[in-house]
Amino acid sequence: MLESTQNLSRRSFLVGAGALTAGIAGSALVGCSPKETEPAAGAAEPSAENTAAATQGADAADPIWSIPELGEPSETIEADVCIVGAGGTGTAAAIQAIDLGLKPVVIERLDGYGGSFIGTEGMTGLETHFTEADGGVSFAGAYNPDAPYGVKNAMNTCLNYHHWIPQHKLYENFFSQTAETIDWLESHGIVFEGNISIGSGPKVWHVYDKGDNASPGGYFMQCFGAEAEKLGVEARFKTFGRKIIIEDGKVAGLLAQTEKGDVIEVKAPVVVVGTGGYANNSDMLYSVSETKNANIQALGMDCRDGDGLKMAKDAGADFAEGLGTVMWCGPVTIGAVSATWTTDAYSAGVQPTLWLNEKGERFCKEDLWIDDFAGAGICVRNQEKTFALFTEADMKRWEERGPDGQVFSFGTPGTPLSEARAVLEKAEGCHVGDTLEAVCKEAGLDADAVKATVEQYNGYCDAAAGLDGDDTSADEEFGKRAKYLHKMDEGPYWLCETADGFYTTCGGIRVNEKTQVLDAEGQVIGGLYAGGSDAGGLYGDSYDVKFAPGSQAAWAVNSGRLAMKDAKEYLGK
Numbered sequence: 001m002l003e004s005t006q007n008l009s010r011r012s013f014l015v016g017a018g019a020l021t022a023g024i025a026g027s028a029l030v031g032c033s034p035k036e037t038e039p040a041a042g043a044a045e046p047s048a049e050n051t052a053a054a055t056q057g058a059d060a061a062d063p064i065w066s067i068p069e070l071g072e073p074s075e076t077i078e079a080d081v082c083i084v085g086a087g088g089t090g091t092a093a094a095i096q097a098i099d100l101g102l103k104p105v106v107i108e109r110l111d112g113y114g115g116s117f118i119g120t121e122g123m124t125g126l127e128t129h130f131t132e133a134d135g136g137v138s139f140a141g142a143y144n145p146d147a148p149y150g151v152k153n154a155m156n157t158c159l160n161y162h163h164w165i166p167q168h169k170l171y172e173n174f175f176s177q178t179a180e181t182i183d184w185l186e187s188h189g190i191v192f193e194g195n196i197s198i199g200s201g202p203k204v205w206h207v208y209d210k211g212d213n214a215s216p217g218g219y220f221m222q223c224f225g226a227e228a229e230k231l232g233v234e235a236r237f238k239t240f241g242r243k244i245i246i247e248d249g250k251v252a253g254l255l256a257q258t259e260k261g262d263v264i265e266v267k268a269p270v271v272v273v274g275t276g277g278y279a280n281n282s283d284m285l286y287s288v289s290e291t292k293n294a295n296i297q298a299l300g301m302d303c304r305d306g307d308g309l310k311m312a313k314d315a316g317a318d319f320a321e322g323l324g325t326v327m328w329c330g331p332v333t334i335g336a337v338s339a340t341w342t343t344d345a346y347s348a349g350v351q352p353t354l355w356l357n358e359k360g361e362r363f364c365k366e367d368l369w370i371d372d373f374a375g376a377g378i379c380v381r382n383q384e385k386t387f388a389l390f391t392e393a394d395m396k397r398w399e400e401r402g403p404d405g406q407v408f409s410f411g412t413p414g415t416p417l418s419e420a421r422a423v424l425e426k427a428e429g430c431h432v433g434d435t436l437e438a439v440c441k442e443a444g445l446d447a448d449a450v451k452a453t454v455e456q457y458n459g460y461c462d463a464a465a466g467l468d469g470d471d472t473s474a475d476e477e478f479g480k481r482a483k484y485l486h487k488m489d490e491g492p493y494w495l496c497e498t499a500d501g502f503y504t505t506c507g508g509i510r511v512n513e514k515t516q517v518l519d520a521e522g523q524v525i526g527g528l529y530a531g532g533s534d535a536g537g538l539y540g541d542s543y544d545v546k547f548a549p550g551s552q553a554a555w556a557v558n559s560g561r562l563a564m565k566d567a568k569e570y571l572g573k
Helices: 088-099 115-119 129-133 151-161 168-187 216-230 282-288 307-314 344-349 373-381 392-401 420-426 436-443 447-464 551-571
Strands: 075-078 081-084 104-107 122-124 192-196 205-208 234-236 239-247 250-258 263-267 270-273 295-298 326-333 354-357 386-391 430-433 493-505 516-518 524-530
Touching (some): 088 551, 104 239, 115 216, 122 168, 122 551, 129 168, 129 192, 151 168, 205 216, 239 263, 239 270, 250 270, 270 551, 326 373, 326 386, 344 392, 344 420, 373 493, 386 392, 436 447, 524 551
Parallel strands (some): 075 263, 081 104, 104 234, 250 524, 295 493
Antiparallel strands (some): 192 205, 239 250, 326 493, 354 386, 430 493
């Protein structure tokens, strides 16, 4: 039996155990610069106490939003466009700028191109040559299920899902460009395997070829970064964007700072903010979101500290409704998953077994994850603590036949989860024992409450025997499908304490349909643009994976392109 997990304080923030390695992402990409090497230069420490959750009222005086004081620049660079961030948004903006005859300069805190985009696997594409080759896409969950799932139908479906919080014109510009963007990416060396669906969603997720890499997104950014270099994009790596220079109400440039503390002034009438959101800034996340779970875990690169949001706020930008929107993705066994999640242990942890909260009670239909991981993540977020319970029989079934439900592009039924056991056994949050009493004692759960839940659940499993696999009638509490109801009447038992995993934050800077940044009065701040996870207003309270799988990855690339198209007009070039 494993040792008891350590006590984790409320609101512990479980970041990945390191950035994705160059071996995964490709030789052109390297890990995140260690936080301790970041130049101090007056930077304030994050607040120890979280402020009240708010979507609009971020206080500039709060240390969470402070930016460093800087000395005089020791170097000056001139460009048409200064792009902060070299992930999907920034690299797309830089390449699009070159295509349009503009001179970009990229400022990036990492050692090379990649950013958080290396964690993506595919992106939304509507009316692309892939979907058209299939004769179009049909989707029963669409706003108009009798019409093809093209730009207009997808737009209305997503707007309806998000309670019409996003701007109609923003969606129109975004979704209408996705087909062109797939072609544009292919013209710049990106290869797609094709379009697939996630769960019961529409077949509009365009998955990248991963070459010989373990990570599709890593290979994408290796190729994309190489393309930027080939086109002559000037990039300053290991350099932090610090302050947007505003003169006469419009952008005049950016102050940046190297690892050594040297200050660089980039003189540019256009600045694009694409630093990846604030996924690794726990104080900021708890401050602006409704998160209740004591344990949360950011998946992917550990360099997303809200730099872009801080700079934009300092420059007078407003935040969009839903600043605290997060792409939650549900249970991650504590200690079993680090920066990269394309593992057997991750696949086992999200299977539709029996999910429990701190009271030893169920809180959702566990197969929700398969069709809508974001919805499942919201359910996990709203509990104080969460656990996944399964049996040795479940583990053996996965080792022999693979997971019960598909996990993105890597956890496939029929392909054994051969490495799950070894990883989970060593994880601090995982407890294995012959009885429910034993594992509940280790995990700090009320054994009587858990036994009562299991007894009721086993009754649902009995009722499911002989039913069609998709029948939901046996589970009287939540309507879980019969094919995922497996009895838990014999040990050994596996009880895994889980954090709520999330891929990125989705709330951010208020932009219009051209990705121009707006102030509190809704007026454009001339020359300032934001995209990717730094830009808000694209979602309501949750990510729309069920209706537009890969929309955040698609938004990253498309927003970078939209920004440069408008910047060319703004500059009159």
